[in-house]
Amino acid sequence: MDKGKVIGLLNDALEENKELFLIELKFLADNKIYVEVDGDNGVTLKECIRISREIEQNLDREEEDFSLEVTSPDVANPLKVKRQYIKNINRILDVKLRDNKNIQGQLKSVTDTNIELEWKAREPKPIGKGKITVVKNEVIQFEDILEAKVKIIF
Secondary structure, eight states, X not given: OOHXXXXXXHHHHHHTOTTEEEEEEEEEGGGEEEEEEEEBTBOOHHHHXXXXXXXXXXXXXXXXXXXXXXXXXXXXXXXXXXXXXXXXXXXXXXXXXXXXXXXXXXXXXEOSSEEEEEEEEEEEOSSSSSEEEXXXXXXXXXXXXXXXXXXXXX
16 A cells, blocks of 8 residues: 555645644555544535545555545544544533543633643632632643543533
C-alpha cells in the first residue's frame, strides 16, 4: 500500500471543503485504511462518501486489494486534536488530568498550548455560616490532559 499516495489523496479531498479536518488516519493489517474526519460544523454522510470515493477511485484494486473506512467522530469518543476543542467552545467538557484529577466545566478558550475551563462551585462563606456560589476558572495545558470529552446534555 502506497501510504504517501493515500495521504495525498486524502489531503486533496479535504482541501475541497475547508471546514473539514483530519482527526486520524490509520493503516491497519490486511490493507485496511481507517480515516476519521471532523468539521467545524460537523460532517455529513455525503462528505464521508465523497472523501471515500475520491480516495478509492484513485487507487488501483488490481494492483493491491484494500478496504477503506471514512467516518466522523463518535460523540462518546474523547477529543483528539486542537481544532475539535475550538469547535466545542462554550460546551461542557469532562476532563481527566494526568494527576488523576477530574474537572468538568464550560470550555471558554483554546490556545496553542492550553484550554480554559470555567464552572460554578459552592464554597463556605468567608465570614458566617452557609455557602456561596463562586465562579472558578482553570487553565489546563494540553500535555496535562489524559482525556477530554464533550458532556452530552439532554
